[in-house]
Amino acid sequence: MTRPTDTALPGKGMPAIPASKRWLEAVPWLLALGTYAAAPQYAPLLTQIFVMILFAMSLDLLVGYTGIVTLGHAAQFGTGAYVAGILAARGWITDPTMTAVIAMVAAGCIGLFFGSLMLRTKGLAFLMLSVASGMFLYEIANKATGITGGDDGLQGVVFSPLLGLWEFDFRGTTAFFYSFVMLFLTFIFLRRVVNSPFGWSLRGLRENDLRMSAIGCHNYRRRLTAYTIASTLAGLAGAVQAQCTGFVALNSLSFELSGAVLIMLILGGSGRLYGAMFGVPIYMFAQDYLAKRDPTNWFLWQGIILLILVLFARGGVLSLAERGFHACCRRRPG
Amino acid sequence: MSELPVLEARELNKAFGPIAVTRNVNMSLMRGERRALIGPNGAGKTTFVNLLSGRLRPTTGNVFLNGIDVSRADEATRSKLGIGRTFQITSLFPALTAHENIFLALAESAGFGMHILRSARSYGSLHDRADELLEKVGLLGAAATSVQQFPYGQQRLIEIAVALALEPKVLLLDEPAAGIPTSERDLILDIVKALPSDIAVLLIDHDMDLVFRFAQRITVLVQGAILVEGSPAEIAADQSVRDVYLGERS
Numbered sequence: 001m002t003r004p005t006d007t008a009l010p011g012k013g014m015p016a017i018p019a020s021k022r023w024l025e026a027v028p029w030l031l032a033l034g035t036y037a038a039a040p041q042y043a044p045l046l047t048q049i050f051v052m053i054l055f056a057m058s059l060d061l062l063v064g065y066t067g068i069v070t071l072g073h074a075a076q077f078g079t080g081a082y083v084a085g086i087l088a089a090r091g092w093i094t095d096p097t098m099t100a101v102i103a104m105v106a107a108g109c110i111g112l113f114f115g116s117l118m119l120r121t122k123g124l125a126f127l128m129l130s131v132a133s134g135m136f137l138y139e140i141a142n143k144a145t146g147i148t149g150g151d152d153g154l155q156g157v158v159f160s161p162l163l164g165l166w167e168f169d170f171r172g173t174t175a176f177f178y179s180f181v182m183l184f185l186t187f188i189f190l191r192r193v194v195n196s197p198f199g200w201s202l203r204g205l206r207e208n209d210l211r212m213s214a215i216g217c218h219n220y221r222r223r224l225t226a227y228t229i230a231s232t233l234a235g236l237a238g239a240v241q242a243q244c245t246g247f248v249a250l251n252s253l254s255f256e257l258s259g260a261v262l263i264m265l266i267l268g269g270s271g272r273l274y275g276a277m278f279g280v281p282i283y284m285f286a287q288d289y290l291a292k293r294d295p296t297n298w299f300l301w302q303g304i305i306l307l308i309l310v311l312f313a314r315g316g317v318l319s320l321a322e323r324g325f326h327a328c329c330r331r332r333p334g
Numbered sequence: 335m336s337e338l339p340v341l342e343a344r345e346l347n348k349a350f351g352p353i354a355v356t357r358n359v360n361m362s363l364m365r366g367e368r369r370a371l372i373g374p375n376g377a378g379k380t381t382f383v384n385l386l387s388g389r390l391r392p393t394t395g396n397v398f399l400n401g402i403d404v405s406r407a408d409e410a411t412r413s414k415l416g417i418g419r420t421f422q423i424t425s426l427f428p429a430l431t432a433h434e435n436i437f438l439a440l441a442e443s444a445g446f447g448m449h450i451l452r453s454a455r456s457y458g459s460l461h462d463r464a465d466e467l468l469e470k471v472g473l474l475g476a477a478a479t480s481v482q483q484f485p486y487g488q489q490r491l492i493e494i495a496v497a498l499a500l501e502p503k504v505l506l507l508d509e510p511a512a513g514i515p516t517s518e519r520d521l522i523l524d525i526v527k528a529l530p531s532d533i534a535v536l537l538i539d540h541d542m543d544l545v546f547r548f549a550q551r552i553t554v555l556v557q558g559a560i561l562v563e564g565s566p567a568e569i570a571a572d573q574s575v576r577d578v579y580l581g582e583r584s
Contacts, residue, residue: 195453197454200434204427207428208425211426213409214389215438217410
């Protein structure tokens with residue numbers, strides 16, 4: 001009667017999706033594949049969206065589940081992108097899978113290093129340090145032009161065919177399916193993590209860290225583990241970005257990217273994994289639309305929309321959808 | 335050879351800057367003992383509990399658990415070693431259900447907190463134990479309700495269940511009946527009295543009726559130092575206690 005169910009959908013304080021409605025979880029995935037089938041010319045855009053969703057999901061483990069709000073997550077994303085890019089550009093390792101693994105390890109190590117320093121602080125001090133960690137790596141990449149290409153970005157990044165079979169073609173078909181599979185695997189992994197005792201303990205830390213230490217949890221170590229996992233996955237997102245575009249921009253380490261991915265997550269709804277799947281496309285499409293309609297003031301419109309969301313839909317777009325869904329369920333039982 | 339105290343405070347001192355809050359406190363709790371700690375507001379009772387649980391580090395002095403010096407151990411380590419506690423102001427995971435609150439404590443206690451890839455759902459014995467504990471405090475029927483929706487008195491009961499999930503050797507109950515209507519205090523007392531007999535319990539409360547019905551021994555703390563210690567009858571008869579704490583009540 002009291003057994004919990006594994007799901008990524010319910011947010012903080014929301015009831016679980018009934019078992020009979022669990023098929024809804026497949027909808028975003030089918031929608032992505034369906035969009036590609038209907039309009040394959042949008043494969044590059046869809047790939048970009050998948051990469052950002054992967055990145056936002058890694059951030060969700062920190063923001064939504066652990067209660068760690070960071071403005072430096074691009075430090076790990078950029079590390080992954082540059083490591084994969086440099087390995088390929090120099091011709092040292094061009095295999096996509098191998099470079100992705102190395103990029104993940106590198107980003108995980110960077111996360112472990114910064115996390116071990118930053119997680120000794122909380123609140124504003126942590127937020128400031130997280131900004132500093134991103135700016136630190138950004139400046140290193142900016143100055144090390146011989147290795148990173150500096151402000152011009154890293155060019156000439158060519159990867160060998162995926163699994164020795166599929167070239168990263170100009171239409172973006174390989175990139176689309178590669179990023180889709182990576183996103184799906186990451187989602188499955190994160191879903192397991194957040195539903196494990198470890199994942200539950202992260203929710204405990206988010207809710208009440210004093211109580212967590214009173215029940216025997218070493219909070220710092222637990223947070224550092226979560227931070228390292230999230231960093232590793234952000235590194236994977238960066239590597240996939242580099243592989244799919246064949247280019248690494250300095251922007252991949254920027255504060256703006258850290259801020260944007262946080263906004264995307266909040267927009268969709270944090271603490272439920274699927275929030276990123278809603279927030280990222282909405283943000284990217286809205287940005288594109290607003291920039292076309294009002295090129296000078298589009299940032300203002302973006303700000304107004306976010307303000308409205310924060311005031312009236314605190315759990316993000318997914319929270320609104322959830323409330324609507326549960327209202328419908330109540331009206332039509334079964 | 336005499337039995338070793340399960341928990342012992344030896345020459346415990348705590349000062350915040352120039353203000354001494356705990357002064358040379360010595361206290362031993364034997365296995366299964368039911369002890370109450372009383373004292374007027376500001377006597378330093380909660381600080382003393384925080385020193386025992388590891389939330390605060392003593393300025394000088396030591397805390398021993400089963401003869402092992404745990405003075406430098408942090409709260410999480412002491413919890414794993416067997417010190418469970420409740421808080422003066424209820425401290426739970428508000429957005430989680432009653433069942434989840436207890437499961438978290440059970441998982442940490444069993445050392446499963448770092449299990450990353452196995453579903454929490456699959457730990458059947460821990461879920462059964464969580465249900466047992468909820469049944470013990472009479473809240474099994476509301477196991478799937480998030481804690482923030484419970485009335486305060488029931489949150490206190492869940493907090494006791496969380497502390498029991500740790501299978502403590504010593505249980506520190508910091509004002510478990512605070513904020514609970516008088517009519518419901520008997521329920522708290524019944525549950526506290528029914529705690530396993532091998533657990534040493536240190537109860538802090540201002541409700542003298544509750545304290546005198548519960549305790550085998552009572553320690554009176556005044557201005558951070560122990561004024562007197564004795565059986566309920568001795569404490570009730572002690573003139574110094576009446577003067578500083580009980581006033582005209584006896």
